[in-house]
Amino acid sequence: MAYDVCIIGGGAAGLFCAATAALRGRSVVVLDHAAIPGRKILISGGGRCNFTNRTVGPENFLSQNPHFCRSALARFRPEDFLAEVEARGIAYEERRHGQLFCVQSAKHIVALLLDRCQQAGVELRWGVTVGAVAHQDRFAIATSDGSGTGEIVAERLVVATGGLPVPAIGASDFGLRLARRFGHGVVETAPALAPLLLPPDERLDLSGIAVEAEVSADGPVFRENILFTHGGVSGPSVLQASSYWRAGRPLAVDLLPGRDLAAELAAGRTVNAQLGNHLAGALPRRLVASRLPEALAARPVAKLSPAEIAAATAALQRWELHPVATDGWLKAEVMRGGVDTAELSSKTMESRRVPGLHFIGEVVDVTGWLGGYNFHWAWASGFAAGSAV
Numbered sequence: 001m002a003y004d005v006c007i008i009g010g011g012a013a014g015l016f017c018a019a020t021a022a023l024r025g026r027s028v029v030v031l032d033h034a035a036i037p038g039r040k041i042l043i044s045g046g047g048r049c050n051f052t053n054r055t056v057g058p059e060n061f062l063s064q065n066p067h068f069c070r071s072a073l074a075r076f077r078p079e080d081f082l083a084e085v086e087a088r089g090i091a092y093e094e095r096r097h098g099q100l101f102c103v104q105s106a107k108h109i110v111a112l113l114l115d116r117c118q119q120a121g122v123e124l125r126w127g128v129t130v131g132a133v134a135h136q137d138r139f140a141i142a143t144s145d146g147s148g149t150g151e152i153v154a155e156r157l158v159v160a161t162g163g164l165p166v167p168a169i170g171a172s173d174f175g176l177r178l179a180r181r182f183g184h185g186v187v188e189t190a191p192a193l194a195p196l197l198l199p200p201d202e203r204l205d206l207s208g209i210a211v212e213a214e215v216s217a218d219g220p221v222f223r224e225n226i227l228f229t230h231g232g233v234s235g236p237s238v239l240q241a242s243s244y245w246r247a248g249r250p251l252a253v254d255l256l257p258g259r260d261l262a263a264e265l266a267a268g269r270t271v272n273a274q275l276g277n278h279l280a281g282a283l284p285r286r287l288v289a290s291r292l293p294e295a296l297a298a299r300p301v302a303k304l305s306p307a308e309i310a311a312a313t314a315a316l317q318r319w320e321l322h323p324v325a326t327d328g329w330l331k332a333e334v335m336r337g338g339v340d341t342a343e344l345s346s347k348t349m350e351s352r353r354v355p356g357l358h359f360i361g362e363v364v365d366v367t368g369w370l371g372g373y374n375f376h377w378a379w380a381s382g383f384a385a386g387s388a389v
């Protein structure tokens, strides 16, 4: 069976790319080993899919080449995806930091993608195992499914097999292996947007407590909630910082963001309350108790020495944690690293080594922050390739 374009992976990027190419008159087939379409989209954003963000720029992404995503993002803007959402009457809402979510269900985004494909005449094949991929002047892709084995021949091959998180719903390293086989480099992968695990002596008995904090790990400072868990820390600020965290490096936490505790305490010469009680207005009592030695917490604010003020400030505003690991692929939302962008065209996502071969979406070394950026990269890179194949 011969097509202009074969896309392996019918997730966010693959389906968006497929319809974009088919609307240009190309014959397109999508192959996916999953029996059900869009499973990752269905579980995203707590079932409501944070499908893009009001503002999206290269600064919201990690990559060995931070400029690579620029061209695709410039040519497919959040308002472009929003126009698709609005045209179908899907109700959406804006949350903190410009995050755009479905009001009802992520199912509407899956339906949007499938409708676009159907209207454009894309052939969608689910439950297909993709075998060997050969390339001479065209690509020959071995397939098998319930009805037997076959071969698909295509002028162009788009790899949209996603990242490694959540293997139970179809994630695989197929795209990374295929990239290597065709001579592409792969930037080391790691779980990102993932909870961080702490060594036993740093775990606090605060499971379930969440407070706003500034958190960073050798990257930008993220001001959102930190959530204490049985094994370590999570919550949006930690998930964001986890994408920048490297083994052996500390995590910096400020539990009183935007405040200058040292100056406040030094000026508190008339405050007779004990330090622990004074701080309990701003932070949960159990958290304060776990961070300050009992004797310091019992000291009246008015009588604190400069050394005591410095100790309290360090404990609460310059808290250094030493994660031992991320919580792994089962809990990560996205993959850091992936197919090296050095040998891909930033305009078309086409390989510079193998003409006609394209990589899009999460399999590429472009990793978005939490907040709709990863789906936006799927749409933008899918649009870039779909406009070119």
Ligand SMILES: Cc1cc2nc3c(=O)[nH]c(=O)nc-3n(C[C@H](O)[C@H](O)[C@H](O)COP(=O)(O)OP(=O)(O)OC[C@H]3O[C@@H](n4cnc5c(N)ncnc54)[C@H](O)[C@@H]3O)c2cc1C
Binding pocket: 008, 009, 010, 011, 012, 013, 014, 031, 032, 033, 034, 038, 039, 040, 041, 043, 044, 045, 046, 049, 050, 051, 052, 128, 129, 130, 160, 161, 162, 163, 165, 166, 169, 170, 171, 172, 173, 174, 175, 332, 333, 334, 360, 361, 362, 363, 371, 372, 373, 374, 375, 376, 378
């Ligand atoms: C729990 C969770 C919540 C998330 N929430 C959000 C959110 O709200 N907002 C956001 O922007 N991002 C979110 N993400 C990240 C986002 O889902 C991904 O970045 C995005 O889906 C990537 O799109 P993709 O098309 O590259 O990969 P995917 O959507 O993962 O699609 C890859 C497809 O390839 C198929 N495939 C894989 N291997 C093979 C193979 N060997 N043969 C055939 N087919 C194969 C898979 O079955 C899948 O259908 C979330 C991720 C998780 C895990």
